[in-house]
Amino acid sequence: MNDLVFIGDWTKDRVLGSGSFGVVVLWRHNRTDEKLAIKTCKWSDELTEKHRERWTKEVEMLQKSDNVNIVSTKELPPEFVSGLERMNPSRLPILCMEYCSGGDLRQLLNKAEFCSGLKEVQVRQILGDIRNAMQFLHGNKITHRDLKPENIVMQIIDSPGKQNIGPQAQKKVVYKLIDLGYAKEIDSNSVCASFVGTLQYLAPELFSSKTYSNSVDFWSMGLIAFEVICGIRPFLPYLAPVQWIPHVKKKAHDNISVYETYHGDIEYSNELFPESFISKPLKALLEKWLRVALEWEPRLRGRDTPSKVTFNIPAEQATAGSKIVIFDLLQEILSKKIIKVFSVSTISQHAYEIDDKTNISTLKKYLEGDTKVSKETQILISPKSFLDLGDDELVVNYWNDSCNNMIYLYDKTIMIKDVIEPIVPKAVQRSLKENQKAMYNFKNSQNLYRNSVYFVMSQVEMYESLINGLFVRAESFKHGSKLLLLNHNKVDKCIGKLADKLDVVTKMTETGKKHIERLRETGTGVNYLGGFDKIFKDVDDRSEKITKLQLAWNQLSVRLQSATRRSNEVLTTDINNFVSKNNFQTILMDTLKTYVHFKKSEFFTDQRCKEKQCTDIIKLSYECLKLRCKILHEMRHQPFVLKLIDLNTELAKIADIISNAADTTDKLNLDLTTAIDELTNCMWNTISLLSSDADDIANLPYSVVSFQKRDFKIGEPVSNHCIQVPNIQDDEKLKSLIEESLKLRKNHSYLTAQLNMHKELMKKSSIDYSFLAE
The missing domain is CATH 3.30.200.20 (Phosphorylase Kinase; domain 1)
Incomplete structure (x- = not known):
């Protein structure tokens, strides 16, 4: 053609x-x-x-x-x-x-940046799509028999209803199986006898047996899963099948990888390689699944009966007593929700499996154990809301499987710790410690180059997360200052109402003080006025505290306005300027180019047999470490970081002051209400006491006696209870009696409620004014 x-x-x-x-x-x-x-x-x-x-x-x-x-x-x-x-x-x-425009999975895995595996989002998508396709084929009694990365293609699909514009645009990728040329319809209990497929992905029984079942696809699925996670096959990938099969045959059920050490020893491992980009919770779950997929015994592979329990049971009986779980188990694992948190202060990534009931308080406990940042000083912020997350909130509300950092963790006491040791792969550590002239064989040089690329990429990822964390923190201060303004205005209204209430109480007490002072000057009713002095003193004390509160509040308002202005200052330009001058992009590009050059040399057979120096990749790893140290050192003294530290401290203090002021306002408001009640009760109690002590109506102040309009009749006395005063000839005495009565009438309303209120005078609210010192 x-x-x-x-x-x-x-x-x-x-x-x-x-x-x-x-x-x-x-x-x-x-x-x-x-x-x-x-x-x-x-x-x-x-x-x-x-x-x-x-x-x-x-x-x-x-x-x-x-x-x-x-x-x-x-x-x-x-x-x-x-x-x-x-x-x-x-x-x-x-x-x-x-036509699937994205190419095949092998092309993706061959890219230098994926030499240590794909990102977690990609891993989830690939495994989910392969599971779906293989479960469909097996459900229709079809065995693929040639499952490999070359036979998995990528279809790029634009998300409907969304505009994919600019570098941030994300397009959906669907992974599809192709090439069913080796596929064969078989019964689940039948076997095949043809030797087909690509050697490196064939199940081991195909090399030693003339018969096999659809469990050969389980083995291939396990190999592909391991490779997309770690970038390399699990079983001695640098050896041919005839060389690795004898070693892999000895593996236990829990072993999911067999590798050759730096010194040439064969090691068996129950874990995925640590140089990968998937989170710890998903890593542990997939390790469990890989034990099922990479079971050596074909009749037990993919089933819920581990081989170590069935060594002494005939294979037929073991198969009959178990069921295939490989597809359902993988689906269950991929449905798990894993929250990812980046800790800015420790520059570290953390992840935890959650359910629909996990709250922020529980997440803080997990983080306290891993970061050593106490729960009391933790601040958790989501880029979704830019708000400090409350302890009772559900973590699932902030889960997003397509996001690398779903929540950022900050320490109230420090922005970035001074000493943070990097995590360096063992192969890279060894190369940095040894003389750069050391010689590496083909297998060791492969590991060194691959791990060096992973190390540089992990530093790039760390740096990007740190910068994003600073952006999120700056944005959170903007939102936080707005909330503080709202809270400030609420408390400000309460303080205003408190001041108005104080004016009313002050006028009442000032009037009372004048009347009581006048009574004391005349010596009238002195025995009944002691309780009022205590009330007036308490009101004066509260008035003084409210005045201090108003002065402190005015100062706080000025501080809040200043902090709000600073939080709204654009820090983006400062951060971007720093990043443009201090980044890992040059080292990353040089590392990827060096790796590509190294991979090209593999095609020459004579190069594989020779030992070589790896000075180029070792130098790049060393430069990456130096740059990391330099960036973190300079960042701690950058103006934008100092501004963030200042705002972190200032807004936290203002928030505490507003909270304390709100509590204090409520207490003072309650105290004023109590003072009004005390004053009213004291007045009426005084009136009651005077009434009970009087021998007759003539001994009471005139205003104590109640008269109704109907009691007055023309030509008759105003009261039947009036004492007749016959033959009063002395006008001066009559005048004195009337004047005394008028004085009592004017003052008795302020002398009524004293005795009963004496019991209440000791019940006072304690008030915390520590915020005034701020």
Whole structure:
């Protein structure tokens, strides 16, 4: 098909892939820009009957495999039937498929930046899509038999309803299985006898047995899962199958990797390699799943019965007593919610499995154990809201599986710690300690280059998270100052109402003081006035405290205005200027280029047999460490960091003062209410006491006696209880009596409630005025 470029309105774009006897070509429609991947057989007489059967079977299986994670077939346009006739000498069916524009998984894994595995979001997506496709095939009694990264392609899909504009645009990727050429319909209990597939991803029984079942796909799934997580296969990847099988055969059920140490020893491990980009909780869950997928015994592989329990049980009985769990277990793992937290003060990433009931208080306990930052000094902020998260809030509200840092942790006492040791892979540590002229064999140099790339990329990721954490903190201060202003205004209104209430109470007490002073000057009713002195003194004390509160509050308002202004100052420019001058991008690009150059040298067989120096990658690792130390040292003294530290301290103090002022205002308001009640009760109690002590009505002040309008009659005395004063000849005495009565009438309303209120005078509220010292 090399000389065929145009068929009708279709133009040949390029060859997508070529296998042992098939070739896939991309065709593009000139008017609609539609793209099709068309697979034809490039042989004719050389094909065996078995090959023809395989080809026909692949076409039939793809046509009936209606699954989103299996590449779909399309109807071949009529012009291709005749147009490709001379290019299809075998006369086998032509396979027309959807075009997946993202390439295959092998191309992704071959990129230098993914030499230590893919990001967690990608790992989740890949494993979920492969699980879905393989469960569909096995559910239809089809075994793929050639599952490998080259047979997993990526379809790029624009999210509907969203505009993908700019560098931040995210497009959805769907991973699909292709090439069912080796797939075969088998019963779950039957076996196959053909030796097929790519050697490095074949299950071990295919090398030692003539029969196998669909559990061979479980082994391939496990190898691919390990590789997308760590960037390398789990079982002695630098050796051929005939070399690694004897070692892997000895592994225990819990072993999920077998590797060669720096000194050439064979080691067995129950864990994924630490140089990967997935979180610890997901890592632990996938290690559990890999034990099931990479079980050596094929009849127990993928099932819920571990081999170590069934050593003495016949395989048939063990299989009958267990069930396949590999798909359901993986689905359960991928459905787990894992919250990711970046600690700014310790520059460290943390992750925890959560459920729908996990609250922020629980998350703080986890973080306290890992970061040593106490719960009391922790501040958790989500980029979703930029607000300090409350202890009772649910963590799941801030979970986002597509986000690398869902919550940022800050320490109230410090922005960034002075001494933070980096995590350096062992291979890189060894190279930095040894002489740069040390020689490395092919296997050790592979590990060194791969781990060095991981180390540099981890520092880039750390730095990006730190910068994002500073941006989030700056934004949180803007939101925090707005909330403080709202709280300030609420308390300010309360203080205003308190001042108005104080004015009323002060006028009452001032009037009372004048009347009592007048009574004392005349010596009238002195025995009944002691309780009022205590009330007036308490009101004066509270008035003094309220005055101090108002003065302190006015000072606080000025501080808050200043802090709000500073929090709204744009720190983005300062941070971006610093990042533009201090970043890891140059070292990262140089490291990736060095790794690519090293990988190209692998194609030369003679280079694999020689030991070599790795001074280039060692130097880059050393420069990365130096740059990390320099950046962190200079960052601590940058103006934008000092501003953040200042705002952190100032806004925290203001928040405490506002809170204390609110409490104090409430207490003083209650005290004034109590003072009013005390004064009223004292007045009425005084009146009651005077009434009870009087021998008759003549001994009471005139105003104590109550008269109604109906009691007055023309020509009669105003009261039947009036004492007759016959023959009063002395006008001076009568005048004196009337004057005394008028004085008592004017003053008795202020002398009523004293005695009963004496019991209440000791019940006073304690008030904390420590905020006034701020």
